[in-house]
Amino acid sequence: MAPSAKSPLSNSSAQIVLGLSAVIVSVDHGDPKVFIVRGAEHALAANITSPHEDGDALPFGPFDPQQHATIESGLRAWVAEQTPLKPGYVEQLYTFGNRGRYAGQRDEAQRVISVGYLALTWQDDLERARMKQTANSAFWADWYDYFPWEDWRQGRPKLISSVIEAGLKRWVAEGESRDEKAHRRARADLCFGLNEAGWDEEKVLERYELLYEARLLYESVRDKKLKVDYVLVPGRSMLYDHRRILATAMGRLRGKLKYRPVVFEMMPPEFTLLHLQKTVEAVAGHPLHKQNFRRLVEGSGMVEEVTGKKSSAAGGRPAALFRFRRDVIHERPAPGVKLAPAG
Amino acid sequence: MAPSAKSPLSNSSAQIVLGLSAVIVSVDHGDPKVFIVRGAEHALAANITSPHEDGDALPFGPFDPQQHATIESGLRAWVAEQTPLKPGYVEQLYTFGNRGRYAGQRDEAQRVISVGYLALTWQDDLERARMKQTANSAFWADWYDYFPWEDWRQGRPKLISSVIEAGLKRWVAEGESRDEKAHRRARADLCFGLNEAGWDEEKVLERYELLYEARLLYESVRDKKLKVDYVLVPGRSMLYDHRRILATAMGRLRGKLKYRPVVFEMMPPEFTLLHLQKTVEAVAGHPLHKQNFRRLVEGSGMVEEVTGKKSSAAGGRPAALFRFRRDVIHERPAPGVKLAPAG
């Protein structure tokens, strides 16, 4: 690209600030977790000295091009620096740069571009111990706290009928023209599985965007400085556009699960098939058919049994222990875990 | 993110320049095309006044945060400005920022971060006419000119056995340890389908990266300033890391084809099923089974027949004309085109 210092290319980009945000995910005892930072702590991590907002945020930091050869290595470096975690799997998600999505942004002329990353990790006991020291300024939160409508493990969440459907109905009715109304209805139906199509667990971002646009989330009210008289959709909000980045991560991970062996990045070295299943269910957000899950995983060559060892953690018959066969990656186009729903 | 003008976050990022690169794809009479700019023309488009390299490049330009609310709108704006094209479908690919990958980069302290986009378009006659005016400084190139090993439509490309296998063999032999050698061999086998697994048409980027690392491409020799005595893998090279970006785009598009109705973005309003099939084959890089392709497309509800019209363009029996049913997007989780290989 060879821009000289004087070229308009670099001039027009001088106002851009590049940051990195990380969605660090792990599954703990069947609950999906995101690593969250709050208030003073997150400001420190990002070296921000100006007044800051209070609330939940993803860990984020600057990208220093002098120090790091690739964006990913920059990300890994500050994750290692700012958290006690060592994620194995790291994947770039998306580069976010929408104006007006940053409530905390003072200088309107300056634009924050943030590159979002998804990182997967398994919490070993050591990490868990160190975690407690950082106390409540940085912690693991259940990701369904931010997206209660995405958790179908106990069946269809009640708040869909009780709050979301009504809210979307209002939004549909507000459409200017007949066409616009029909279009909004179709979009709402498709996103939330209100038509025959059913629920698509991968559409996390689409649903978030829809709720945002329908002004049903705290973030929409905040960014557009609205006063509203209707009830918002329950769920914790986040600073800046971090809930949107989290939605992107969830959708991506749910998709990836099906065609790449990424679950194992969140598993201990040895595990039972039920443990694996619960982990997949935590991410996918719905229950799976146990026997078929077993058939699939065993048949895929992704795991091998640890001979002679049994787990008797649960109540009933002891389960065989398995470990991930890292070789699959070298043998075949490494498959994922199909998501046959439970009956 | 709320950085103040004085925060270290913005200081450490001051050296970053953000650019946009576009992989603009269309399929013309069964041949997959990328939009390419060359030499003086591309320097002009990017407003670069410093001395520049000569060679093929993707169209790219600056991102002006003042003028555009989103990165995507910035991209659309300069594509409209610099080319006669109006892509309908635009998708963010990846954000590239590797040091040392930019041979044209003079100022080592300044880092170019480029956000790659994939754009799909259909060449109508008007565009085709306007295209001719821009002459040879900007043109449509067959994307297999850059990736001859990716075109399996006429069977396995000969250069795989004649050049690539030998080259990779040398690279494997150069491995330091026994383990390293085994690892390299496994990776080469998997990438190029030399084991039972077979060829995975989506691994375009993996294959490019492997060849780059094995110093079998012009780009590796260029970036590392090597002198080599073995024969490089044939195929046109590109400036900077543009061939890598193109590889990313090809892999992504080949994947997307299977689960989203993106082919239609490259089709005229009305088309025959064979035309559609040839377009899919052009992108996927291998032939498809005609009868099954037909069954699948007709059964998916993605197309509707244009009653009363037939195409007699080809030699034999006239074919029915179809058009894309845009409604599928609103009806169901819009499907793609499965890639049942031909016998």
Added chain:
DNA sequence: TTGATTTATACTCATTACGAGCATATTATT
């Protein structure tokens, strides 16, 4: 005009993948 050639379209068949459920095994608990 006829027969060869080319392309389009309809239909069949075997195999596999998938969703659902039943049955049995092995442990702890009461």
Added chain:
DNA sequence: AATAATATGCTCGTAATGAGTATAAATCAA
């Protein structure tokens, strides 16, 4: 010894997939 809980093995119907055969409708060469 009965009961509850979990693990594991197996069957079955349906749908999707890969491959091939058969027929229809046009052009072209003689």
